[in-house]
Amino acid sequence: MNEQKQTTTILDRTLAGERMSSADALHLWLHGNFRDLGNAAVEVRNRLNKPDEVSYTAFRVVNYTNYCNVECSFCSFMDEVGSGKGYNLSADEILRKVDEAMRLDSPQLFLQGGVNPDLPMQYYTDTLAAVRDKFPEVHIRAFSPVEVLYMEKLTGKSLVDVFAGLKAAGMHSFPGAGAEILTDRMRDILSPKKASTDEWLRAMRTAQQQGLKSSTNIVWGSEETDDEIIAHLTRLRELQDATSGVLSFVPWTFQAQTKKFRLRKVAPHEYLKMVSLSRLFLDNIQHIEVSIMVAGKQLGELALHFGADDINSPVIEENVLRSFGLKSVTESVQFIEEAGFNPVRRSFNYVRGAKTDQGN
Ligand code: SF4
Numbered sequence: 001m002n003e004q005k006q007t008t009t010i011l012d013r014t015l016a017g018e019r020m021s022s023a024d025a026l027h028l029w030l031h032g033n034f035r036d037l038g039n040a041a042v043e044v045r046n047r048l049n050k051p052d053e054v055s056y057t058a059f060r061v062v063n064y065t066n067y068c069n070v071e072c073s074f075c076s077f078m079d080e081v082g083s084g085k086g087y088n089l090s091a092d093e094i095l096r097k098v099d100e101a102m103r104l105d106s107p108q109l110f111l112q113g114g115v116n117p118d119l120p121m122q123y124y125t126d127t128l129a130a131v132r133d134k135f136p137e138v139h140i141r142a143f144s145p146v147e148v149l150y151m152e153k154l155t156g157k158s159l160v161d162v163f164a165g166l167k168a169a170g171m172h173s174f175p176g177a178g179a180e181i182l183t184d185r186m187r188d189i190l191s192p193k194k195a196s197t198d199e200w201l202r203a204m205r206t207a208q209q210q211g212l213k214s215s216t217n218i219v220w221g222s223e224e225t226d227d228e229i230i231a232h233l234t235r236l237r238e239l240q241d242a243t244s245g246v247l248s249f250v251p252w253t254f255q256a257q258t259k260k261f262r263l264r265k266v267a268p269h270e271y272l273k274m275v276s277l278s279r280l281f282l283d284n285i286q287h288i289e290v291s292i293m294v295a296g297k298q299l300g301e302l303a304l305h306f307g308a309d310d311i312n313s314p315v316i317e318e319n320v321l322r323s324f325g326l327k328s329v330t331e332s333v334q335f336i337e338e339a340g341f342n343p344v345r346r347s348f349n350y351v352r353g354a355k356t357d358q359g360n
Contacts, residue, residue, distance in 0.1 A: 006027055007027065007036060008036075011032075011036060011037070011040040011280075014044070015043055020283070022234045025277060025280075025281045028277055029226055029229060029230060029277055030226055034272050034276065034306075037273055037280065038272060038305070038306040038307065040280060041277075041279035041280050041306055042305065042306070042307055044280055044283075045308070045309050053309075054308075054342070055309065055310045055343075055344045056312065056326075056332040056343060056344075057346050058104075058105075058106040058345075059101070059106055059315065060098065060101035060106055060110065061112070062094055062110070063077070063112060064127065065087065065089065065114050066086045066087055066114055067079055067087075067114050067118065070146060070193045072190060072194060073260040074190060074260070074261045075257060075258065077257075079114075081118065086114075088119065094130070095130060100316075101138075102135065105355065106316060106329075107135070107137050107358070108138065108141070109131060109138050109142075110175065112143060112144060120154075121151060121165075124151065124166065125165055126169075128140060128166065128169035129170055136359075137359050138358060139173070139348050139356045139357045140170055140173075141174070141175055143174065143175075144174075144175055145176075145177070145195050145199070145200045145204060148166070148207070149199055159202070159203065160206060163210045167210065167212070172348070172349075172357060173214065173349060174214050175214060176204055179200060179217055179219070179236075181219070181220060181224045181228050181229070181232050182200060182231065182236070183197060183228045186224050186228055189261070197235065204216075204239055204243075207245070208239075209243060211245075213348075215247060215289070216285070218252065221254040221266040222254050222261055222262055222263060222264060223262045223264070233281050236249065237282055240284045244284075246285050247285070247286065247287060247350050248289050248310065249282050249285050251271065251275055251290075252291055253266045253295075268302070271295060272302060275288060275306045275307050276307045279306075287309055287310050289309075289310040290303040290311055291311075291325075292313045292326050292335070293315065297335065301335070304336075305340075311335065311336065313325045313326040
């Protein structure tokens with residue numbers, strides 16, 4: 001079968017409801033025309049989500065410390081532990097930031113930081129409890145696999161118990177951050193001290209089995225192979241088959257933060273192909289988000305016509321990545337309308353029409 005014919009056959013089978021194999025996904029990634037994938041992805045997107053609507057949310061990012069001993073090659077945010085150059089935020093400082101977010105009508109907090117061995121477990125639970133007690137309506141999405149795996153070591157408790165303690169203190173959901181590419185070869189290249197593929201998946205599985213909903217992503221545009229991209233997507237689909245705890249998938253590309261890793265420019269057609277392929281392949285994840293902060297407005301708008309149904313932003317503060325996101329709810333609404341859709345605000349857990357999940 002020639003390549004185009006095989007592409008058509010795979011897309012026809014997918015649209016007929018057949019689950020796409022990893023081998024077929026690789027074929028589409030290597031040989032599919034991005035417009036063909038886009039047309040099929042829009043059809044699937046419209047079956048899973050209302051065709052005329054695009055959702056958005058608003059939240060405050062607080063990076064509670066920038067000390068980190070993981071030393072990912074691509075990270076310009078961290079300061080070396082013990083260098084005296086970094087910061088740890090106190091609970092009061094974090095509460096002030098949440099208060100600012102409340103005044104901007106954004107009752108959701110995304111709390112994340114480096115892995116700082118100088119912080120005791122009580123720091124995390126006290127911080128969560130302080131936010132929960134002062135702002136019970138705020139949804140707290142917190143930490144990442146690498147941070148909770150560190151807490152597991154720090155406390156000597158099981159991961160189940162670590163999550164139970166975090167939940168009891170006020171954590172409501174768990175972001176699937178730090179996945180980059182889920183193969184050990186790429187993790188060794190990019191961040192050898194970070195959680196291995198299996199460890200990352202174990203943390204996600206455990207969180208979701210404890211009822212914490214998550215997002216997932218891919219970060220590509222370094223020296224990953226095509227096979228590794230498909231392996232990554234396959235692992236996320238398997239995770240979701242096991243837990244049903246993944247609400248969304250976000251394609252990200254590496255940004256030029258440091259010169260310590262090999263960066264490859266991802267062309268717009270490749271970005272759009274990833275949006276479409278993920279929509280077609282991740283048949284068990286309802287939402288594909290486009291990060292306007294990473295894609296930019298022009299490519300982000302196109303992505304909404306290639307299978308994405310959510311724009312994620314605006315983010316009130318982002319230290320890890322400075323870029324060109326949407327800066328307000330008004331800007332997000334206008335962006336979605338100009339792209340030809342009706343904007344719908346949603347909470348972290350995708351409750352439509354809600355600004356937060358607490359109290360709903
Ligand atoms: S990306 Fe996160 S884990 Fe990696 S060095 Fe930066 S702060 Fe640490």
